[in-house]
Amino acid sequence: MLPAHIGIIMDGNGRWAEKQGKPRLYGHRAGTEVAKKTVLAARDRGVEYLTLFAFSTENWKRPVAEVQGLFLLMEEFFRNESSELARSGAKLNIIGDRSRLPWPVRSVVSGAEKITAGGSRITVNVALNYGGRWDVVSATRQIAEDVAQGRIDMSDIGEDLVSSRLATSGQPNPDLIIRTGGESRISNFMLWQAAYSEIYVMDILWPDFRAEDLDEAIEFFQSRSRRYGGLESGPHDGRGERG
Ligand code: FPP
Numbered sequence: 553m554l555p556a557h558i559g560i561i562m563d564g565n566g567r568w569a570e571k572q573g574k575p576r577l578y579g580h581r582a583g584t585e586v587a588k589k590t591v592l593a594a595r596d597r598g599v600e601y602l603t604l605f606a607f608s609t610e611n612w613k614r615p616v617a618e619v620q621g622l623f624l625l626m627e628e629f630f631r632n633e634s635s636e637l638a639r640s641g642a643k644l645n646i647i648g649d650r651s652r653l654p655w656p657v658r659s660v661v662s663g664a665e666k667i668t669a670g671g672s673r674i675t676v677n678v679a680l681n682y683g684g685r686w687d688v689v690s691a692t693r694q695i696a697e698d699v700a701q702g703r704i705d706m707s708d709i710g711e712d713l714v715s716s717r718l719a720t721s722g723q724p725n726p727d728l729i730i731r732t733g734g735e736s737r738i739s740n741f742m743l744w745q746a747a748y749s750e751i752y753v754m755d756i757l758w759p760d761f762r763a764e765d766l767d768e769a770i771e772f773f774q775s776r777s778r779r780y781g782g783l784e785s786g787p788h789d790g791r792g793e794r795g
Contacts, residue, residue, distance in 0.1 A: 555727035555773050557601035558594060559749070561741055562587065563733030564757030571757075577621040582759035584629050591642055593763040595674040597770065601723050602676050605741050609649070609683030626680065627657050630664040637664075641673030647719035648682030649690070677720065684743030691717035720745055728773040730766075732758045750776050
């Protein structure tokens with residue numbers, strides 16, 4: 553069975569550039585191009601949801617010039633590619649704390665969401681200033697507010713309610729998380745949603761990632777027996793897991 557939702561931690565842009573004696577941003581630019589191609593490849597394979605970890609809540613610790621360069625790249629990406637992504641059936645959905653994003657980025661991503669709103673073949677979550685802990689804190693705040701306002705009762709709070717207040721509300725959890733660049737860490741990516749995800753670490757650096765690598769990761773996923781803490785094996789739709 554095909555994973556309905558794939559998350560990707562796109563790591564290795566900097567190393568890829570440095571290996572060629574180029575500035576790190578050169579790698580990020582190449583990585584952006586690969587991100588677009590990966591959206592199309594995932595769509596062609598019938599993947600319904602793709603989450604790309606583009607900028608984490610921790611990435612602010614990088615040198616100012618790199619952070620600014622990354623935001624300029626993102627701005628350019630959303631400005632130039634949204635129409636083509638819309639035509640290709642992709643729906644862009646930005647997840648993360650937008651309040652700290654530079655305003656040109658905020659404005660261009662809102663535009664990109666509007667332009668691609670009709671996309672029905674693949675939903676692409678672009679995680680921008682996203683962190684799994686931020687997501688849980690944000691959900692907790694919304695729930696606390698609802699309790700304080702009397703809209704819900706303490707006894708209503710359960711896993712389904714928490715899930716519904718996360719940035720991925722209404723979406724299946726990622727069945728498969730791919731991390732390029734060889735490090736086996738989750739790095740604050742979809743902490744709640746990743747509870748039962750298969751994780752596939754690849755040594756390849758993100759700018760070298762191709763459709764065949766996506767296929768390799770999907771084959772890995774398909775070869776796994778997924779038990780969810782129980783005894784049953786076989787594919788699962790990613791919703792409502794327990795155990
Ligand atoms: C990790 O490489 C990559 C990032 C922090 C940025 C990822 C962003 C992109 C690929 C652009 C995607 C853009 C869109 C709009 C989807 P790294 O710099 O940590 O690499 P290193 O581990 O080799 O230093």
